[in-house]
Amino acid sequence: CTFYSNWILDPVIYGKYPKEMVDILGPALPRFVKNDVNLKIARADFIGINHYTSYFVQDCLNSACNPGVGAFKAEGCFLKLDRRGNVTIGELTDVDWQHIDPDGFQKMLNYL
Template sequence: MIYLKNWRRDMVNIQAIKSYRIGEYPPCRCSVPFGNCTHGDSEKEPFIAAHNMILAHATAVDIYRSKYQKEQGGNIGIVLDCIWFEQISNSTADMLAADRAEDFFQNWFLDPIIFGNYPEEMSKILGSNLPRFSRNDKEKLKNGLDFIGINHYTSEYVQDCIFSVCEPGTGASWTEGLARRSQEKDGVPIGKPTDVDWLHIYPQGMEKMVTYIKKRFNNTPMIITENGGQLNNPNLTIVCHDTERVEYISAYWDFLLLAME
């Protein structure tokens, strides 16, 4: 066993967004209004970085398949942050916005790796801002992956910003899919808040998320690689009595089992 102290690893979609759109992670590149960095272009660079990550994945898979997989008998995949996006109303526009939000978040990576092209809605909206795959790239991408790693914690509401006027916010810009994301609807959170500002407890999202990925990506094997939450409990001092976190995990696993059944 190898123990790495203070190490950080992130899902490829989060890395592209936080490094090249928001500028929170190295190399800290972004532009206004997404962030305040000394260099960068938040409307172009995330897609260039993501494109290179996808090509790097394809190259790694190609090498593993041809040189090591037969001898080792291992599997190779990719891990993504997978948020379930719940339409904020029953309107068709908000339903389509929820679909776009998935396209601009995890399908951004999974569609090229599994189908060889970016999601159609991304191509329509981004145009020339979205890089293209060469014939050679697509040949490598045919090697795909053996499994999809899913880091799922929470869910969010989504509002259409094509036919509706949206307040500024995550997802509202055209380079994010014109699908504004929110953790609240009419002032009510999507689920119980936690100590992590972006994480609300919505275990139904686990069932919906894995079912969505199963259907969209032809029943590709899935592994839940991360899930968990820190609840608001300032009086908690003994981790052995952390019943709220146990309840969190139990609820999410119950909905995962429901999806499996």
């Protein structure tokens, strides 16, 4: 969840990236200048959350797996799966990557 939520929320709320991201991506992360941090910390009056789908996730840093291919380095750290064995994450919609998973939305809100 860190790579899909905290990398956006932590800078807004705390003025810095999550420790997990800094540990993995280090200098690849964009840097904040002092004025940016002062503008961001605790200035949000409202935070909206969009949740389109859920995935099973396998850690590729500490377990053997073929990491996902993506547009940014973070996606190489984990593998997103829409099923575990024969069990899908939720009912498939007309959009081929989107599954209906109300429990996934609740779990994300609890995490945040």
